[in-house]
Amino acid sequence: MAETKTIALLGQPNSGKSTLFNNLTGLHQHVGNWPGKTVERAEGFFCYNDVEYKVVDLPGSYGLSANSEEEVVTRNFIWNGVADLTCVLVDASQLERSLYMLADFVGVRSPVMLVLNMMDVAEAAGKKIDVKAIEKKLGIPVLGFSAAETSRYPEFFKKMEAAIKHPTCLDSADLREELNAGGETPLHMLEEILDDLKIGNSENLWLAVKLLENDKLVRKAVKDALPFARRNAVESILNSAEGCDGGIATGEAKYRWISKIVKETCSEKTPEKVFGKWDRIATHRIKGKIFSFVIMVVSLICCMILAFPGMGIGFGLQPVLQSLVDRICGSLGLWPVVASFINNVLVGGTCITICMTSFIFSIVFVFRILEEIGYMARFSYAFDNWLSRLGLHGKAIMPLFSGIGCTAGAVCGTRVLDTRGQRLLALVLLWAIPCGSKVAVVLFLASTFFGSAAPFFALGYVALIFASFWLSSFLFGNKLVPENERVGMIMELPPYHKPHWKMIAAMVGRSTWGIFKKALKMILMVAALFWALSYASDGNVENTILYKIGNAIEPVTMFFGMRWELFVSYLGGMFSKEASLGIMSTLFNHTGETFSLVTRVAASENLGEVLARTISKPEALAFIFASMFNVPCVLAMGTTYREVGTIKWLATIMGYYIALSLGLAFIGYHIGLLIF
């Protein structure tokens, strides 16, 4: 096989970049970080005609100006000229606007190919685009395409192969003419001063445009490269009246350049209905929120239904396999320790992983469908006012809301946010939102100990969650999303599209499979560790290592109002919420079985009575508070690690919530001691 060719995918959000990337590379993907950056780097491979191609999905950006960390990565990649071919993706149904990315690419001396994506949508809207004419006008390969239709990929491969064999760059003459329309423009003067300067693979024209757009990195690079006198000349032009409009003039010129291309090559009907009845409701200040709320509840129900088969398999398989293992081990005369290990670690761990990942699949799937339909942007619009107070973009509403269903799945959904800071802040807030199981545990405890006062606990819980949002935003907000980087909502509301179910299911299926494999390893490890700590050959709790450790640290944990049994249950809650009840059931009710993280019988029948008898009210209060803000399950921590990319951040968020929950437990316990 010959050397690997590199293809970079460049396009604005909603251009269908990730669809193309996923369909090209399938399972052959690698997601990591860009060296020295915290920006996600997605790469994949595919083969065509015995040549291997590496595809790099460049981080989302709106143009080639470097305003965010993501955009810096994208721009530097283009600048370094690593790619054998850059595919610029534009939305054919919004050709004029999305060609801006290509206009920004003019002046970059790098082989390029233009992909007019969503041709089907454009045609359905009555647009006629003469692809051949655009190709002729631009002098680069142009492909009319629809990334979601797998049958059209042969066209892509052919075009791409030819584009790599005969590399062509964009010609800058036409854009230069537009930019210099006023005669003696600052741009013209800048170009003359830059003269023979060479930075990256861009022409002086491109550098001069970016200088006028006040791109700090280009400005610095130019300053460093120029001798003193010329540097001063550049500065004086940029500081002059015409030179400091921040790129409005260059922007106008780029759109004039685009208009000329579009006018000569496309014809269109004026769209009849751009803003229909549904959009009026969806964006209404009050109705929109109610409407979004209904849609979100319906989507959550859909998630539950979708997750049901996986849950069924996980739940159903466990007792069957466990009794099978017992019988086989019994008949082989193996030590009971082997059966215990297989059941509590291997079988239990695998089954619980199946249950948990089926939730992740369903949430991410429903998420992608809503995004693809175009509804996600309407949600974001409806809730932007609220979320911007916390420093978040409206887009964060969906991941936050789906946290009620499953934290681990919702964590994957934070990927819709544009910058890493936004993603991290959303993750921090998300951890405070209780998933269904956590709510069940908290309410069970509240009604067990405080009976009819339980509804007050529910209300108090909601209030505490909102208070924690405020606290998190206060503590993390400014660091993650600095005030001067907070640009208010400037967002496209994309037209509604028909979702491509099959393609999305395949895409989400692939990523869930990746999560499943990693999660299985992690869950088995944690389960094995817990098993080793909690195994006693005679089934007596007092002979376990956990009992000894628990007793040793009880003086400390009592400080937070938790005797060792409760503290171990609290730790179990970090594995799964059900485990927390399962452990309590074993420790307080002496159900006979050794306690295990994977117990499926969440609570034995009279657990409530026994608990109410043995545990005092202040202790109960402490434990309820601790459970409310305990960290989410082990899988949610795993997906969080996947999103944040560093142990440091995972540890920070974990530490924050452990401190928060123990702090509340401490307060609850000591107030309880005063009252009861």
Add this chain to the structure above:
Amino acid sequence: MMQQENIRAISLSEMGENSTGNIAKIEGDSRFISRIISIGLTPGSSFTLLKNDGRSPVLVFCRDTVIAVNRRECSQIYVKVEA
């Protein structure tokens, strides 16, 4: 000169729903300008204002695209509306 009198420049957030206008001027730092231009709003572009309820972000239709613009940012965009 007659034509000039019929046209007045107001900020985008003061515009009424379903009226059409032309962007006259955009103010702000280069980060904002780069963002607003890359999404398709430039001086001279004509658009229709779809929604302005006084509190939510304003919705405009420009270059085949529905664009939401936050209210604070709207006050930095000046438009010419035909009387």
